[in-house]
Structures are given as structure tokens and as C-alpha cells.
Amino acid sequence: MQITQEERDSVYKTIFARRDVRxxxxxxxxxxxVLKRVLTAAHHAPSVGYMQPWDFVLVRSDQTKARIKSSYLQAHQQATEMFASDKKETYQKLKLEGIMEAPLGICVTCDRSRNGPVVIGTTAKPDMDLYSTVCAIQNLWLAARAENLGVGWVSILHDDVLYDTLNIPQDISIVAYLCVGYVSQFNDKPELEKLGWLPRRPIDDVIHVDTWQPTPKEP
Structure with a gap:
């Protein structure tokens, strides 16, 4: 199946318009x-050994979200103390989640034992199942953007509250907690770039040919 130029351009537009929404x-x-389309796109991600190790726990209850938000606030306070003084003040002003605001939360997990102890492609790199799950998350994110849905990945969370609150078995790995919903607007640039936290690195600085090359130093 060939991709037309118009279809190709739509893919690139979606990639460049994707944002981490908070x-x-x-x-x-x-x-x-709409949700079924987005989750189906995630389910069609590439997976090592075709093991499809992911599951998606949908969170709609405000009570459940409140427990997760409480864990976020604790982890956020702990994180604040880790930054140097010149970054700490900026960090405290950042809005880094939309747990209560988003109508839907999705906890994405990885069943590392799915399809048995030996999986094609994991024998030398056992973490490929986790990477496969991240591919599913990226598919979800891009499909959501194509549906004009915002997605925010909340990584400032301790997994124990998700295991307990969502009744996830301990032998299942938690990969992500996502906030998903329609938004009032999408930013023209990533928020951390707009706020000057870090710039986007030039593409030529991250391309190496045949051998690793040192990254150019900042002037």
C-alpha cells in the first residue's frame, strides 16, 4: 500500500504538532x-516477538484521580529539592500534570511474561518489551493528536500508588500514566521550550555517520 503525498504530509504535520499537554x-x-480508534492505533504498535505486552487501564473516577494527584504532589515536592537553586524557582512554577482536569487517565502497563519466558528479540536485549510498550504510547499520542485530543505524560509519580489504586498485579510493569482529553488550544511550541527551560537541539548535532562524533560545545 502506497502512501500519497497528502497522507505523508498529514503524518508529518501530526508529529510536529504533538504536544505534552498539562x-x-x-x-x-x-x-x-474516538477512544477506541486511539487505543486501536496504540495496539498496532510494533512489538518485539509480536508479544504485544501492553495493557491500558482507563481512569475516569474523580476519587481515583484524587488519590493519584496526591501521590503526584508528594513526588513533585521531593523533586523540587533535587534541582539547583537557579532551576528550582522555575520548576516550582511549571504546570506538569493535568490529572484532575483531564476527563480521562490511562495507565499503560507492560506484561513482561506475556507469551512465555523466551521471546524472539529479547534474548540479547531483555528490555525490548518495555521499549515496545513505549512505541504503543507514541502511537496513542499521535493518534490522539490526529483526533485533536491532548495527551500529557505524568512521570512525577511513584508506582506504588498506581499499583494500589488501580489494583495492578505486582508482576506487571507500569510504564506510563497519561492524561487525555480535548483542549482549549495546542501550543505552537513545547511549553518547556517556550519557557526557556531548554532549547531544541539542532538535528545535525544528533546525527552520527559510521562512528560517534563529539557533540559541538556551546559557544
Whole structure:
């Protein structure tokens, strides 16, 4: 199946328009058919040994979200103390989650024992199942953007609260907690780039040919 130029351009537009959404969520519910399309796109991600190790736990209850938000606040305070003084003040001002604002949370997990102890492609690199799950998350994120849904990955969380709150078995690995919903707007640039936290690195600085080359030093 060939991809037309128009279809190709739409893919690139979606990639470049993807954002990590924190503050712009609207309370509007996501229609079931839209959510099913997004999750189906995630389920069609590449996976090592075709093991499809992911599961998606949908979180709609405000009570459940509140427990997760409480864990975030604790982890956020702990993280604040880790930054140098010149970054700490900026960090404290950042909005880094939309747990209560987003109408839907999705906890993405990885069943590392799915399909048995030996899986094609994991014998030399056993973490490929985790990387496969991240591919599913990226598919989800891009499909959501194509549906004009915002997604925010909340990584400032301790897994224990997710295991307990969502009744996830201890032998299942938690990979991500995502906030998903329609938004009032999408930023033209990533928020951390707009706020001057870090710039986007030039593409030529991260391409190496045949052998590793030192990254150019900042002037």
C-alpha cells in the first residue's frame, strides 16, 4: 500500500504538532468511538516477538484521580529539592500534570511474561518489551493528536500508588500514566521550550555517520 503525498504530509504535520499537554484540558467527554480508534492505533504498535505486552487501564473516577494527584504532589515536592537553586524557582512554577482536569487517565502497563519466558528479540536485549510498550504510547499520542485530543505524560509519580489504586498485579510493569482529553488550544511550541527551560537541539548535532562524533560545545 502506497502512501500519497497528502497522507505523508498529514503524518508529518501530526508529529510536529504533538504536544505534552498539562493545563489546557477541557471537561468534555471523549466519545467511545474516538477512544477506541486511539487505543486501536496504540495496539498496532510494533512489538518485539509480536508479544504485544501492553495493557491500558482507563481512569475516569474523580476519587481515583484524587488519590493519584496526591501521590503526584508528594513526588513533585521531593523533586523540587533535587534541582539547583537557579532551576528550582522555575520548576516550582511549571504546570506538569493535568490529572484532575483531564476527563480521562490511562495507565499503560507492560506484561513482561506475556507469551512465555523466551521471546524472539529479547534474548540479547531483555528490555525490548518495555521499549515496545513505549512505541504503543507514541502511537496513542499521535493518534490522539490526529483526533485533536491532548495527551500529557505524568512521570512525577511513584508506582506504588498506581499499583494500589488501580489494583495492578505486582508482576506487571507500569510504564506510563497519561492524561487525555480535548483542549482549549495546542501550543505552537513545547511549553518547556517556550519557557526557556531548554532549547531544541539542532538535528545535525544528533546525527552520527559510521562512528560517534563529539557533540559541538556551546559557544
Amino acid at each position: 493545563r489546557e484540558f477541557l471537561p468534555d467527554a471523549i466519545p467511545d468511538d
